[in-house]
Amino acid sequence: MQKSTDPRSARSREALVEAMIRLLDEQELAAITITDLVGRAEITRPTFYQHFRDLPALARAAALIRLEAMFPPESFDGSGLTPAEEFAHTEATVCAILAQLQHHAVFYRRVIHGAGAFELYDDFVALLETRILSDSPFGARIRGSLLLDPADRVTILSGGLTWLIMRWLDTDFSGDNAVDPMARRIANAMIALSGGLP
Known part of the structure; x- marks a missing residue:
């Protein structure tokens, strides 16, 4: 749905997203009702439908907003870095993102296992494509x-990374699935698959 420039509409949308985030932190998507959601957001049911077609669409929007907040806001120009410096920067950035994902793992598990998971996967791939091309x-x-x-190369890279991360979110985050070794694997993959030196 199209975002409105009306401040009241923007506040309503933000309230819906925040309410969905809080509810998904507490329970499965399938257990959430529109009545619960609009009550938590303190808005009306018609207002919900002005912004979202259904609960899975709102859950996807909430997941993307939470994910976008994890990426560093500034662009990073890697020109002139040695391969070791590029790897260290990439690993540190990925490690910070994975730590945030792990912190909100219950939330993300509920979204990726709920209705609309394929659309969410597609949204995550598109977000990574943009960030890899412009901010890395x-x-x-x-x-x-x-x-x-x-375009094909960044889609393949982003799709593979998204799949790795979504599978990782279903682990117990121990051993090879702890944040540091997973960040190392992803950094190696990003560098090697983008054409750099692993």
Whole structure:
């Protein structure tokens, strides 16, 4: 649904998203009703439908908003870095994102196992594509690829990373699935698959 520039409409949408985040922190998506949601958000049922077609659409929006907040706000220009420096930066960035995902793992598990999970996967891939191309040291390398169309390359990379992360969210986060070793695996994959030195 289209976002409105009306401040009241924006506040209503924000209240719905915040209410969904709180409810998903407490219970499964299937257990949440629109009545529960609008009561928690302190808005009316018609207002809900002005913003979202159903609860899974709102859950996806809430998950994306929470995910977007995890990414560093500034662009990172990786030009001039040695391979070791590029790896260290990538690993630290991925580690910070994974730590946030782990902190909210129950929330994300409830969204990715709820209705509309395929659309959420697609949204996550699109978000990663944008961030990799514009806010990472890999964008220029991917755009300069001669072997594969850059759009295909970033989609394959983002899709694979999204799948790895979604599977990781279902683990117990121990051993090889602890944040640090997982961040190392993802950093290696990002560098190698974008055409850098692993």
